[in-house]
Amino acid sequence: MAEREIVIVGGGFTGTALAIHLARLGHAGLRVTVIEPRERLGQGVAYSTDDPTHRINVPASRMQLSGEEEGAFDRWYRASDAFIADPDAQWSDGSVYPQRSQFGRYIAAQFDHQAEHAPVMLVHVRDRAVALDNGVVVTASGERYRADELVLAISHPPPALPKVLTRSLSGHRGVIANPWQQDALARVGKEEQVAIMGSGLTMSDVVASLHRQGHRGKITVFSRRGQLPRDNLSGSWDARPLDYQQSPTTVRGWLRRIRREVALGAKENLPWQRVLDDIRLNGQRIWQQLPLKEQQRFLRHLRPWWDVHRYRLAPQVSAVLELLQISGQLTVLAARLERVERKGSTLALTLARRDGTQQTLLADRLIITTGPAQGALLNSDALLSQLVAEGVIQADPLALGIRVDDASRTVNAQGQSNAHLWVAGPAARGHFGELMGLPQVAEHAVFIAHQLLGITSSPHQERCPASLTN
Numbered sequence: 001m002a003e004r005e006i007v008i009v010g011g012g013f014t015g016t017a018l019a020i021h022l023a024r025l026g027h028a029g030l031r032v033t034v035i036e037p038r039e040r041l042g043q044g045v046a047y048s049t050d051d052p053t054h055r056i057n058v059p060a061s062r063m064q065l066s067g068e069e070e071g072a073f074d075r076w077y078r079a080s081d082a083f084i085a086d087p088d089a090q091w092s093d094g095s096v097y098p099q100r101s102q103f104g105r106y107i108a109a110q111f112d113h114q115a116e117h118a119p120v121m122l123v124h125v126r127d128r129a130v131a132l133d134n135g136v137v138v139t140a141s142g143e144r145y146r147a148d149e150l151v152l153a154i155s156h157p158p159p160a161l162p163k164v165l166t167r168s169l170s171g172h173r174g175v176i177a178n179p180w181q182q183d184a185l186a187r188v189g190k191e192e193q194v195a196i197m198g199s200g201l202t203m204s205d206v207v208a209s210l211h212r213q214g215h216r217g218k219i220t221v222f223s224r225r226g227q228l229p230r231d232n233l234s235g236s237w238d239a240r241p242l243d244y245q246q247s248p249t250t251v252r253g254w255l256r257r258i259r260r261e262v263a264l265g266a267k268e269n270l271p272w273q274r275v276l277d278d279i280r281l282n283g284q285r286i287w288q289q290l291p292l293k294e295q296q297r298f299l300r301h302l303r304p305w306w307d308v309h310r311y312r313l314a315p316q317v318s319a320v321l322e323l324l325q326i327s328g329q330l331t332v333l334a335a336r337l338e339r340v341e342r343k344g345s346t347l348a349l350t351l352a353r354r355d356g357t358q359q360t361l362l363a364d365r366l367i368i369t370t371g372p373a374q375g376a377l378l379n380s381d382a383l384l385s386q387l388v389a390e391g392v393i394q395a396d397p398l399a400l401g402i403r404v405d406d407a408s409r410t411v412n413a414q415g416q417s418n419a420h421l422w423v424a425g426p427a428a429r430g431h432f433g434e435l436m437g438l439p440q441v442a443e444h445a446v447f448i449a450h451q452l453l454g455i456t457s458s459p460h461q462e463r464c465p466a467s468l469t470n
Ligand SMILES: Cc1cc2nc3c(=O)[nH]c(=O)nc-3n(C[C@H](O)[C@H](O)[C@H](O)COP(=O)(O)OP(=O)(O)OC[C@H]3O[C@@H](n4cnc5c(N)ncnc54)[C@H](O)[C@@H]3O)c2cc1C
Pocket: 009, 010, 011, 012, 013, 014, 015, 035, 036, 037, 038, 043, 044, 045, 046, 047, 055, 056, 057, 058, 127, 128, 129, 130, 153, 154, 155, 156, 157, 381, 382, 383, 424, 425, 426, 436, 437, 438, 439, 441
């Protein structure tokens, strides 16, 4: 029997990366159990797609398990048969943008390696955690796992149907509410007229998939601002580190500062991406220095703009979008959906355009690509719902995920930190800020492994109560 049991609920990238780091840093006597219903670990929502057009959106050299391993995935991938089988992965500047499933395979292989060689015992339980009972995690199949520490690594709930559609069209065959579902797009006919709600990375995935399956019908994408994710930068550029000593304390101040830095960079022929990359690198520090009111202001006004500049497209996907826009097959509108009516098997969408005009759009299919229903995370899962109902966890003040303290321990309804119940990955981003892209999520997993193993001490550790369900 293990002397210490750490249970991780969720074996997507975050949970699996954490298990790997615990195995690398921990000692014999520790057992780490990852509860994850998927067959393979390391996939989660992002890396489980087997569509070959779904690529990672940064070069492989920037995807890794920790900052210290820069380039490890790139080397692994270039040495694999998958690289030879996918000539499109390599872009003209020499960087590679592998299919997303390859990154999932890489992470699973690292887990298997540690499971075989590390003194720490690593176990993948293929099940779903449904409850916590006196420090014991109960799964859907009725198994029970003692947890000295439990880490919640659940990040992306399924997309939700917008209210305007739940009333009138729930279950309609023309509506594809969750394009992430296996074969969700297989039933879209080649000549069908498609409307897509949402213009971010999920939309780009969908358009690339439709293009691959030979779709020729008109595609109309609409979102409130009609902004598409921007392109990644080709070639290598020197970083342009900013001085963070005199940081603004308001969102408006930051907006001015970023505009100024971009303009200064432009004078030196530096692309705006390099300035934004540095801001993103320091995103957690910037976020944590902003008062709650300013964080709310950012989410209300700036987030959509930040998102389109920060979440970029793989050049292969960008090329498809450009091709279809030039050919006239793809149109992007800045518009809000007002209502939808059934006209036989066709849908009539009334759009209120940003320029004040109204437009009716007829479509055979309406695909929802507004992304995971992040605000609904705590209601999307039986275990999380139980913990909320019992006051063990609560939403963070910005409703982006679960409330945690500086060490990423959960904070209960009475405001007390719990040294036995932790959150890893994007669900902790209300507190930490920028915690969605791979580099930040990977570093967060390292940080939590250190915290759990006492490698660095957190200033709050002494205050933590001793019960898992505190
Ligand atoms: C579509 C998409 C594409 C992305 N592409 C990129 C990219 O190219 N580059 C980049 O840097 N970042 C990308 N990201 C962002 C980033 O990589 C992800 O945010 C990150 O992978 C988060 O993974 P996760 O493990 O925290 O969460 P998830 O992927 O949500 O995984 C959580 C896991 O928990 C499991 N689970 C849920 N509930 C339970 C339960 N009760 N019991 C047991 N298991 C449970 C689920 O089955 C799932 O596998 C992408 C994100 C998405 C959504």
